[in-house]
Ligand code: FES
């Protein structure tokens with residue numbers, strides 16, 4: 001009798017078809033970045049619930065996490081002209097991102113150098129050729145230098161050169177403006193590695209925000225973020241997706257300290273879908289929501305796959321709009337390929353589902369979150385400028401399907417995701433068990449995130465103590 005091979009923790013995988021098997025069958029050459037796998041076992045101890053439920057832990061994040069990490073604050077097209085500004089808020093911190101007269105993007109703490117008043121309201125945006133405090137009228141040029149202040153005779157002790165606005169780091173990638181309150185932070189490009197090596201910046205630069213939803217959630221921001229780091233929940237939370245989406249065979253990769261990735265395949269049934277599905281069944285089910293507008297009935301040729309037909313359909317439709325996707329792999333068209341960037345953001349690089357997430361504590365609450373969901377669309381080829389969509393704000397109980405222009409089918413999926421979050425928060429609060437037990441493989445991105453979270457907080461505490 002054969003003795004079963006004993007696997008080391010983390011080595012077990014779903015025994016059926018893998019993402020890499022599917023990539024072998026792609027109708028195009030699949031780029032190398034999708035061919036690599038980058039997993040390591042990081043331990044299997046529980047993640048303490050107190051990280052989600054304790055106001056003290058929230059305070060540690062306010063002190064040591066948010067002021068030391070890169071976060072996307074807005075898109076470059078939010079501030080196209082000199083004098084345009086956009087305010088980004090995270091916990092107690094508020095940052096003004098502006099475009100100076102030279103066209104450069106700069107960011108400042110949203111705080112007056114006189115008595116600290118916020119120069120611009122939170123969550124606001126607008127235009128002005130100086131940044132003027134609404135209280136006593138101190139006024140700064142867009143480059144942050146002090147331009148004027150009333151009753152200068154009464155401030156003989158103030159050297160105007162010493163009261164420039166407090167600079168915040170601002171760097172761009174993919175048309176996103178990222179900020180970091182830590183002026184000594186490592187450059188954004190290093191932080192994002194390997195994302196810029198995998199995906200060209202112009203992939204995102206060539207898009208604009210077609211929809212923007214900001215949803216309040218009654219949970220800690222990490223509970224919200226972590227719901228999108230794994231596909232393990234698909235079979236229970238999104239049972240309707242099981243006939244057209246992989247789940248247990250999703251590939252998870254972790255890179256360095258800050259980035260992780262998920263490749264979730266579409267056009268095959270779930271590993272745990274019991275009903276037999278033909279390729280034609282899968283294709284028919286895939287054409288739901290906005291996709292049901294397709295006039296001709298697509299058919300899978302003998303020996304073909306739903307994935308290949310879907311990908312070709314997308315190539316053909318975009319060709320009509322002037323884009324050539326002839327060499328782009330099926331996977332990059334139909335699959336969900338999502339990069340998480342520490343601490344609170346995810347970028348989907350596939351072509352049919354180009355979305356971006358960001359999660360922030362709402363106000364100063366440890367159990368309230370603001371979830372930004374943006375959908376990106378290709379910029380018109382003729383160079384017509386399209387303004388980014390204004391955010392639609394949803395209360396916790398409101399449905400994504402109420403958002404004008406949003407595909408109700410997609411909206412329903414987000415309702416299912418966000419529908420779990422308050423229960424996850426409240427359950428963590430009432431638990432006798434001390435923490436969350438994670439799957440070794442499918443939830444590795446959550447563990448990887450927590451490892452960097454704790455390192456970041458520890459480093460902050462050490463700096464404070466030194
Ligand atoms: S507080 Fe800003 S000018 Fe006085």
Ligand SMILES: [Fe+2]
Nearest residue numbers: 227237238417
């Ligand atoms: Fe989900």
